[in-house]
Amino acid sequence: MPNTNKIIQNEFKIESNELGSSKLPKKGFDKIAVVGLGYIGLPTAAVFASRKIEVIGIDVSEHAVTTINRGEIHITEPDLDLAVRSVVSEGYLFASLTPKSADAFMIAVPTPFKSSLEGVKIPDLSFIEAASRTIAAVLKAGDLVVLESTSPVGATERMAEWLAEERPDLTFPQTHGADSDVRIAHCPERVLPGHVLRELVENDRVIGGMTPACSQRAVELYKLVVQGECIVTDTRTAEMAKLTENSFRDVNIAFANELSVICDKLDINVWELTSLANRHPRVNILQPGPGVGGHCIAVDPWFIVATNPKEANIIKTARETNDAKPGWVVSKVENSAKIQQLLKDDKVKVACFGLAFKPDIDDLRESPALQIVDSLIDNADLDVLTVEPNIHELPKRFIGRTTLVGEDVAMQEADILVMLVDHKQFREIDVELLNTKVVIDTRGIWTS
Known part of the structure; x- marks a missing residue:
C-alpha cells in the first residue's frame, strides 16, 4: 500500500488554482446523506434540509427512524422538534435504516472506548468502520465522504481504507491524490448542547481534506449552511484540533x-x-x-x-x-x-x-x-x-x-x-x- 502520509504531504504543495484539477466534473449537492441521527447527526440533517436540500438520514435504530419520519424527535434539543417537523413535512428530510445514493455522506456516529490498557482507555472505531462499509455500497465517482465523529488522529485515513476495501472499482485520495473518484475529509463538530442549531450555522469549522481538492469540495458542502469561516487544513491536524480544544x-x-x-x-x-x-x-x-x-x-x-x-x-x-x-x-x-x-x-x-x-x-x-x-x-x-x-x-x-x-x-x-x-x-x-x-x-x- 502506498505511503498515505507522503501522498498527503505532496498533495498539499499544490497551488490553489489547481484545486479543481480533478478529471471529475464539478457539481453541486442535490442530495446529502447523514449517517447517525443522534445529538449531532439529526440537527445537522435538519439544518441542511432547511436549505431545501434533500437529506437522507441513516441510522441503525428503527425507533429513531420511525420517530423522525413522523416529524418527531427522539432526543432533546431546543427548537429541534420544530425544525424536524418542518423539513419532514416539506419532504426534504427522510430517515432510513439502509443507505441511499447521495452526493455527500456525513458520518456522525459514536466513538466510545473498547477497553483500557495499562490505565489508558482505547478508542473504539467499530461504529465508524461499520458506517463506512455500509455506505460504500452506494458510493459513486464524484461523491464526498466527511467524517464528523470526534476521532483519534488517523481515523479519517482508516475510514478511507475501509471504503477502498469495499469498493476496489473506485479510486481514493490515499492512492490517487487529487484525481481520486471519491473525496475524503474530516470536519469535527464544535457545538454546545442546548445551542446546537445556532452553532451549526454560526460557528467556524475546521475542515481537513486528504488532499486540497478534498478540502475544497468539503468547503463547498459546509458553505451551504455555515455562516462562520471554514478554515482548511490537513486531515490529521483537523482531527487533532478538536481533541486539543x-x-x-x-x-x-x-x-x-x-x-x-x-x-x-x-x-x-x-x-x-x-x-x-x-x-x-x-x-x-x-x-x-x-x-x-x-x-x-x-x-x-x-x-x-x-x-x-x-x-x-x-x-x-x-x-x-x-x-x-x-x-x-x-x-x-x-x-x-x-x-x-x-x-x-x-x-x-x-x-x-x-x-x-x-x-x-x-x-x-x-x-x-x-x-x-x-x-x-x-x-x-x-x-x-x-x-x-x-x-x-x-x-x-x-x-x-x-x-x-x-x-x-x-x-x-x-x-x-x-x-x-x-x-x-x-x-x-x-x-x-x-x-x-x-x-x-x-x-x-x-x-x-
Whole structure:
C-alpha cells in the first residue's frame, strides 16, 4: 500500500488554482446523506434540509427512524422538534435504516472506548468502520465522504481504507491524490448542547481534506449552511484540533477540581477563592464540579493519550483527576451520612439533584452524576432519591433502585441534599429552605 502520509504531504504543495484539477466534473449537492441521527447527526440533517436540500438520514435504530419520519424527535434539543417537523413535512428530510445514493455522506456516529490498557482507555472505531462499509455500497465517482465523529488522529485515513476495501472499482485520495473518484475529509463538530442549531450555522469549522481538492469540495458542502469561516487544513491536524480544544478545557477543569479538594481539607470556600483569584487580569480559573461529563471533554483527551501514552503526561493526569472526582463526592456524602445515622433509627435519605452532564439538557452521556448516584445506591445504609427535571424516566440501570422525584419532594423528605448539576430550577430554590438540611454542593450555587 502506498505511503498515505507522503501522498498527503505532496498533495498539499499544490497551488490553489489547481484545486479543481480533478478529471471529475464539478457539481453541486442535490442530495446529502447523514449517517447517525443522534445529538449531532439529526440537527445537522435538519439544518441542511432547511436549505431545501434533500437529506437522507441513516441510522441503525428503527425507533429513531420511525420517530423522525413522523416529524418527531427522539432526543432533546431546543427548537429541534420544530425544525424536524418542518423539513419532514416539506419532504426534504427522510430517515432510513439502509443507505441511499447521495452526493455527500456525513458520518456522525459514536466513538466510545473498547477497553483500557495499562490505565489508558482505547478508542473504539467499530461504529465508524461499520458506517463506512455500509455506505460504500452506494458510493459513486464524484461523491464526498466527511467524517464528523470526534476521532483519534488517523481515523479519517482508516475510514478511507475501509471504503477502498469495499469498493476496489473506485479510486481514493490515499492512492490517487487529487484525481481520486471519491473525496475524503474530516470536519469535527464544535457545538454546545442546548445551542446546537445556532452553532451549526454560526460557528467556524475546521475542515481537513486528504488532499486540497478534498478540502475544497468539503468547503463547498459546509458553505451551504455555515455562516462562520471554514478554515482548511490537513486531515490529521483537523482531527487533532478538536481533541486539543477539549483537552485544554479538561486540563483547566482538573486544576479547579483539584483546587476544590485542597480547599475542602483547608476549610476554605473554593468559590470565594476562585472569585478572588480571577480578579487578576491574567487569571481565569474555571469552576469545579463533581467531575467532567459529556461525549467530548470526558472522552477526547483519551484519544490523545491512547496514541501518545508516554508524551501526554499532563493530559492523562488531568483525565485521572477529573475521573476521580465522583469518588471523592461519594465519600463526602457517605461520611456525612454516618454522622446523620447517629441521629436516626432508619436509613439516611439522600437526594441527588441532577443526572445530566451539564445544566438544562437531558443528555446523560458520560455524566459524573450518574456515577455518583450509582455508587450511593449501592450503599445499603442509604435511601437515594433522584431529581432530574429534564427526563421523564430513569435510566434502565436505576429502575427499582432509586426513585425519580420532584425537587419539592426531595427537599421535604431528604436528610442530605447533594447538588450535582446546576439546572435553572435548582438555582431558583430559596437557600433559606436548606438551613435544616445537610448540603453537599458540588456546583457552588447554594453555598458559594
